[in-house]
Amino acid sequence: MVVDQSKDGFDAKRKNRNFWLAMSLAGFIVMIFLVTIAKLSNGGMIEGFDHNLRPSILEE
Amino acid sequence: MGRSVLENETxxxxxxxxxxIALLKFRVMRLAIxxxxxxxxxxxxxxxxxxxISSLICIGMGAGAAGALNMWWDSDIDSVMVRTSARPIPSGKITEDQALSFGLFLSFFSVIFLGLFANYLSALLLAGTIAFYILIYTMFLKRRTPQNIVIGGASGALPPVIGWVVTTNSIGFESILMFFLIFFWTPPHFWSLCLMTKGDYSKSRIPMLTETHGEEETKRQVLFYSLLLLVPSFMIAFTNVGGPLYLISIIILNAIFLFFAMGLSGFAQLSKLFKGKRDRQLFLFSIFYLFAHFLMLMAEFLLKFFLPFYENFAEVLVWL
Incomplete structure (x- = not known):
């Protein structure tokens, strides 16, 4: 395969890489948000990590 | 900007x-997912x-990370083999350091986030899978023993166990059977590929069974593992995840798989029925075989989920 050594080719590849890196980061943010919502909705262990003593997590 | 800086950057x-994306070995990643x-x-x-879905993304990234690290370590042999010479490192598109950084980043990222999203046992298994694939298979076994892909196949067989643990936080009997299904499937699958690409491994000095023990012994081993494959394949049918549809499907799938394996091994009567290249036929069918197994398990689950009477029918089979 011929490798494009020109500056235009280099810029195009860098732009393409940066675009997909940005998309990956955006996707990661959305994923963290959705998982947080899902875990909060289920009750989960979220309460256990907020350092506040709550009656709902105390064993009777 | 100085000319030398631009050239270096280019x-x-x-x-x-x-x-x-090519570094991630997409086909292997697809199977893991x-x-x-x-x-x-x-x-x-x-x-x-x-x-x-988040956990699956992590598992896929973990599998991809293992692929990238494998390409980093094996770049010297990839460059001399026809099948792998177009990979990103031997073709000069990605440097070894870039592949190493990419693989390590994805490894840590996928393991840490699988632990946070699902549970720590699944993260531990994913870390073990990546470590086994790189440290045991790629760095140690691959260049030392013709049994490399038999033992190394354990890493490729772990994804269903990880998936099971994500849901249950424990390793179930059914997931162990799924592990052995892929574990025994790997040798016939990979050795039929080796038979297809004759001579490629001798150039790279990898002690594949085809090179160390010859084609006839490899074909015998293919048949041996094809017979072993029957055990987990049929055992799954009689567990809670199996059922009549799965059982009927695997009878057909295993019959065809054995037919190809026996034809490859030189059973005179069967050999006459083959017109094309037998190794290629077995290799291509083996891919379909494994996908079909898991798709049938999914179909079985959906039938039980949507048709309650079918579940009773399946329970009778398990009881029998």
Whole structure:
């Protein structure tokens, strides 16, 4: 395969890489948000990590 | 900007997004994702769809990371083999250091986030899978023993166990059977590929069974593992995740698989029925064989889920 050594080719590849890196980061943010919502909705262990003593997590 | 700086930057940054994706060994990643997804769904218990999808992304990234690290370590042998010479490192599109950094980043990222999204046991298994594939298979076994892909196949067989653990937080008997299904499937699959690409491994000095023990012995071993494959394949049918549809499907799938394996091994009567290249036929069918197994398990789950009377029917089979 011929490798494009020109500056235009280099810029195009860098732009393409940066675009997909940005998309990956955006996707990661959305994923963290959705998982947080899902875990909060289920009750989960979220309460256990907020350092506040709550009656709902105390064993009777 | 000085000319030398631009030139240096150009040389270091020739990789496109496509080259980074190629580092992930997409075909292997696809298999890991499918088997993990099916195990995750059919495992007893419920899982939030968002958590399931996020966990699958982590498992896929972990499998991809293992592929990238494998290409980093094996770049010297990839460059001399026809089948692998177009990979990103031997073709000069990605440097070894870039592949190493990419693989390590994805490894840590996928393990840490699988632990946070799902549970720590699944993260531990994913870390073990990556470590086994790189440290045991790629760095140690691959260049030392013709049994390399038999033992190394354990890493490729772990994704359904990880998927099962994501849902249940425990390693179930059914997931162990799924592990052995892929474990015994790997040798016939990979050795038929080796038979197809004759001579490629001798150039790279990798002690594949085809090179160390010859083609006839390899074909015998293919048949041996094809017979072993019957055990987990049929045992799954009589567990809670199996059922009549799966049983009927695997009878047909295993019959065809054995037919190809016996034809390859030189059973005179069967050999006459083959017109094309037998190794290629077995290799291509083996891919379909495994995908079909897991798709049938998923179909079995959906039938039980939507048709309650079918579940009773399946329970009778398990009881029998």
């Amino acid at each position: 040389i270091l940054s020739q990789a496109s997004t496509h080259d980074y 499918l088997t993990a997804a099916v195990a995750m769904v059919i495992a007893p218990g419920t899982i939030n769809p968002v958590v399931a």
